Amino acid sequence: MDPQAGSSIFDDEDERSPFSSPQTPDPFPRIVREAPLPTDGEPVGLSTQEILDWQAQQRQARLQGEYQRSARLLNDIVYDNLQTNLPLASLRVLNTRQTRSTFLSSLLTPLLTARQPASEDPTLGSLLELTQEVKQALVPFGLFKRIDVRLEQAQSLLAREGAVDVVVDVEEAGRVTLKSGTEFGQAEGSAYITGDVRNVFGGAETLSVSSSVGTKTRSAFEASLKTPLFASPLQSLVLSVFSLDRDNTSYASHWEGLQGGKLTWEKRNFFGGHSITYEATQRTLQNLLPNASLSVREAARPGPSLKSSLMYAYASDTRDKTFLGTTGRLFKASQEIAGLGGSAFFLKSTTETTFSRAIGTEGLFASFSARAGAVLPMFKDRPVHLADRLLAGGPTGVRGFKMNGMGPRDGEDSLGGDLMYSIGVSLFSPLPIKPEWPFKLHAFANAGKLTSLGATPKESISPLFATAPSVSAGVGLVYDFSPVRIEANFTLPLVGSRKEGLSKGFSLGMGMDFL
Structure with missing residues (x-):
């Protein structure tokens, strides 16, 4: 083709761009015009709403793909740095208005000590395991509706360079519950009403008061106070008083x-x-x-x-x-x-x-x-x-x-x-x-x-x-x-x-x- 003739960059007249003319070069080269468009692969013969739904599905699929690629990238970064040492500055628990700090300290300090050797800083892998252990230690007490544990850059000005904090962000559960119902046991039926006050003194204590009437135990009353020992959900002390009349x-x-x-x-x-x-x-x-x-x-x-x-x-x-x-x-x-x-x-x-x-x-x-x-x-x-x-x-x-x-x-x-x-x-x-x-x-x-x-x-x-x-x-x-x-x-x-x-x-x- 003779470049002096002033024709399009297309060899075939049928492939001429709508923006071109015999005298004007095409401003959109083929490589630009052939990039994927939002309508690529769009089904034909559908209503406007069906097309909008299809486009929304395509956007969601692209976002999901980007999320998965980002997650894989982040996972690779973490995996490659699991043995990297990170100074641990502190463990902070947020939004605990009803729970005593002394109780949380006695519960979580042993976990922190076990993951922080005296000779060297803990590794990233060790700190990630610590976040799971902290959550598992808090769940059995039933004090919180939500528990999020994460690593953040240390807030203290005295912290070493690159140090991190273990941050426990919680949402405390309600303290008072009332329930009523019926129960059966030993060939006896009864109706009861029970009230519980959790976290009475801020250390996972539970005060329970119940009253019932039944077919054999005509009336019964019991009040009990239960408290964990040594900040352990597996060990407790229960003090109770009771009164009942049995037929x-x-x-x-x-x-x-x-x-x-x-x-x-x-x-x-x-x-x-x-x-x-x-x-x-x-x-x-x-x-x-x-x-x-x-x-x-x-x-x-x-x-x-x-x-x-x-x-x-x-x-x-x-x-x-x-x-x-x-x-x-x-x-x-x-x-x-x-x-x-x-x-x-x-x-x-x-x-x-x-x-x-x-x-x-x-x-x-x-x-x-x-x-x-x-x-x-x-x-x-x-x-x-x-x-x-x-x-x-x-x-x-x-x-x-x-x-x-x-x-x-x-x-x-x-x-x-x-x-x-x-x-x-x-x-x-x-x-x-x-x-x-x-x-x-x-x-x-x-x-x-x-x-x-x-x-x-x-x-x-x-x-x-x-x-x-x-x-x-x-x-x-x-x-x-x-x-x-x-x-x-x-x-x-x-x-x-x-x-x-x-x-x-x-x-x-x-x-x-x-x-």
Whole structure:
């Protein structure tokens, strides 16, 4: 092509720019005109709104791509500098109007010390791990709705060059909560109202006050103050006072009034939960029915009984579900000694265990449960008070017998016992037509025995094992209605005494602990 001819830079007339003329060079070279335009790839045949939506999607996709590229770049920069040493100037917690600085210091200082060796400055990687540890340390106390932990340039004028601060920016949670509801346990239903005040003194303390009315415990009141020990969520101290009136007329022709207080130390670790409790309680057997037995009347005649006791309890639960676990085991044990003052003198020990195992792959699983207990008087002339004796029987224990109806009796009154054991085997299956429902078919067999102490150890143990235990079996439907388990069963007592209050037929059980 002859450049003197004054033609376009295009060789073909059809490719001539609309801005060009035979006399004027094209002001937009091909390389500029072929750059991507916002409308590149725009679909045709769409309405205006559909085109706008498509363009918005394209912008969002481009922004997402830019964000991902920036994130990868930042990640590469951080990764390349993980071993870089950074002087740590301070750890600052922002927006803590209700939480004491001394509490936060005792909680976070050990983390800071562990990440700041005396010989050299911590690395960037170590400081990033510290930010995660700080957040994990604060979360279990439930004091904050939001916790953001980040690294910032040190604010102090005395800080070394390049030093950083660990900044904890929090938003504190509300302090007061009120809730009401219903709960079920040990074949009893109740309605309650509870008020909690968190962070009472700025150190994650919780003040709780509750009041309830129920089918057995006609009225109850409790106030407790719980505080963590050594700034640890795994260790606490609980001080509580309580008062309640319990209706025991269904099995022992009296009401029981309790007033007292207790101090409990609690600790959780890898092996389970431990607690040590000192309790001082006054018990009164009152409102005796006209047909109350002589034994109940004799127990009530001395008036209020004061129990001053020390108890240790341990619990470990590895089940995959609280009520209908298909694997794992539950183990609970407690030992109590009464006689640290007061009028009750005894030793009591109880144990409970449950094993669960899946059977095949069709949703079948089985559980085996066992309970045992013993209460021994410390002095022969001071028998164990009626309120401290062991009880057995009912829809949450040995099914097929009335609530607390097993063991020694005087007329129509169950007196409880001193030695007890019970075992249960259960088989669970999903509903054939609705296996995903929280209902399970249930087949079970229970056995147990509750006896009194004899004059000698041999006379005490022999009745427990020399004669056949009370036995029952049945089928039913189980519903996991967390936080309680509900059973509707048809039970048939197989071995037992009429005096123990046999309960043949349909029964409903609601509670948290089932045999």
